[in-house]
Amino acid sequence: MKKTVKNLNKLYASAFEKMTKMSEFLAKNCVDHALDFHYGHRIKIGKQFTNELYPIPLVRFKLKGIKTESFFDVYTKEDYIGYIKLYPSKEEILSLDLEVFASLKYLIYGYNYQQELYNSEDLNQTKNNIEKSRDTKFIIYADFANLEQIFSVVDKFIIKPTQSFSTANYKCECGHYITIDSDQGSCPVCGKNSPFKRKFKAKCLVCQTVCLKDQYGNGRCQNCGWTLDKFANRMKSRVIYPNLISLNKAKKLYRENKHLKPDLDDFLEAFEFYGETGFEYKNLMFCLFGHGDDGIEMSWGPNDDEVAYFKDKEDFIQNAKIDNEYLRDIWDKVENPGYL
Numbered sequence: 001m002k003k004t005v006k007n008l009n010k011l012y013a014s015a016f017e018k019m020t021k022m023s024e025f026l027a028k029n030c031v032d033h034a035l036d037f038h039y040g041h042r043i044k045i046g047k048q049f050t051n052e053l054y055p056i057p058l059v060r061f062k063l064k065g066i067k068t069e070s071f072f073d074v075y076t077k078e079d080y081i082g083y084i085k086l087y088p089s090k091e092e093i094l095s096l097d098l099e100v101f102a103s104l105k106y107l108i109y110g111y112n113y114q115q116e117l118y119n120s121e122d123l124n125q126t127k128n129n130i131e132k133s134r135d136t137k138f139i140i141y142a143d144f145a146n147l148e149q150i151f152s153v154v155d156k157f158i159i160k161p162t163q164s165f166s167t168a169n170y171k172c173e174c175g176h177y178i179t180i181d182s183d184q185g186s187c188p189v190c191g192k193n194s195p196f197k198r199k200f201k202a203k204c205l206v207c208q209t210v211c212l213k214d215q216y217g218n219g220r221c222q223n224c225g226w227t228l229d230k231f232a233n234r235m236k237s238r239v240i241y242p243n244l245i246s247l248n249k250a251k252k253l254y255r256e257n258k259h260l261k262p263d264l265d266d267f268l269e270a271f272e273f274y275g276e277t278g279f280e281y282k283n284l285m286f287c288l289f290g291h292g293d294d295g296i297e298m299s300w301g302p303n304d305d306e307v308a309y310f311k312d313k314e315d316f317i318q319n320a321k322i323d324n325e326y327l328r329d330i331w332d333k334v335e336n337p338g339y340l
């Protein structure tokens with residue numbers, strides 16, 4: 001048995017490597033995708049199909065909204081390492097530039113009847129055939145000889161991303177390994193929302209309003225602005241990330257009908273907790289960083305080239321100035337205090 005597993009691993013290693021490269025390629029282009037296996041693959045040796053059924057790795061994703069699968073075979077030849085399948089509707093296939101497949105060995109057939117082949121040497125003829133057909137769903141099937149070939153086909157259909165890499169990988173409850181482009185993504189196989197998108201009901205610790213939190217307990221109360229945090233309840237009178245005031249003070253402010261805005265003391269306590277905070281004043285950003293043991297560095301200016309140093313929190317409260325005014329006197333006019 002051990003030997004069988006060893007042999008199988010050896011046999012599948014190269015197909016797995018290609019599947020991983022495909023996954024990396026899609027992640028770089030921010031295409032949501034899932035890793036899976038396909039079990040109904042029949043082997044064709046020479047011109048003969050044999051009935052040996054064996055699973056092959058595949059990657060599922062969507063191109064221009066069309067369900068797409070790329071399969072990486074274990075049985076390879078010089079001009080064949082696997083194939084790609086797209087499942088477009090009639091409208092979708094007519095809108096695709098089929099020229100993209102011209103350099104590959106490809107077939108277009110109906111999804112339901114699977115009798116006729118629609119592709120011909122002449123692309124216009126191909127489109128004609130599709131337009132006239134009674135099929136409403138199609139399959140585009142193409143063999144590929146190497147990864148570059150499939151990358152170039154996929155690349156032509158990708159809607160170019162604005163960001164540079166997919167944001168999250170996780171194992172879906174349906175068992176597939178998923179890579180998604182944004183926190184809002186969902187599983188391309190079963191459609192279930194990603195754990196980052198899924199929300200759970202929670203009660204705001206400050207105002208008791210029912211709000212939503214994610215799997216990590218993070219979220220924001222729409223009523224009072226408190227950021228949900230599972231540690232806040234354990235350190236009620238301390239300022240801890242991600243809030244800028246303590247839970248007890250937030251409750252007090254809320255009772256008094258006041259905004260949950262940190263005073264200078266709260267802000268500096270947040271700084272001591274986290275090490276990097278900032279605020280805006282007259283459209284300029286001011287950043288605080290640690291300096292030495294207890295020291296504080298405050299930098300600002302268009303290129304952060306204005307700098308002032310303070311030996312500790314007390315020194316900062318007493319002496320930090322902006323335009324000849326003490327920060328403590330103008331703190332009420334400061335905007336967007338927060339963590340950096």
Ligand SMILES: [Zn+2]
Pocket residue numbers: 172173174175176187188189190191192
């Ligand atoms: Zn799933």
Ligand SMILES: [Zn+2]
Pocket residue numbers: 204205206207208209221222223224225226
């Ligand atoms: Zn609240």
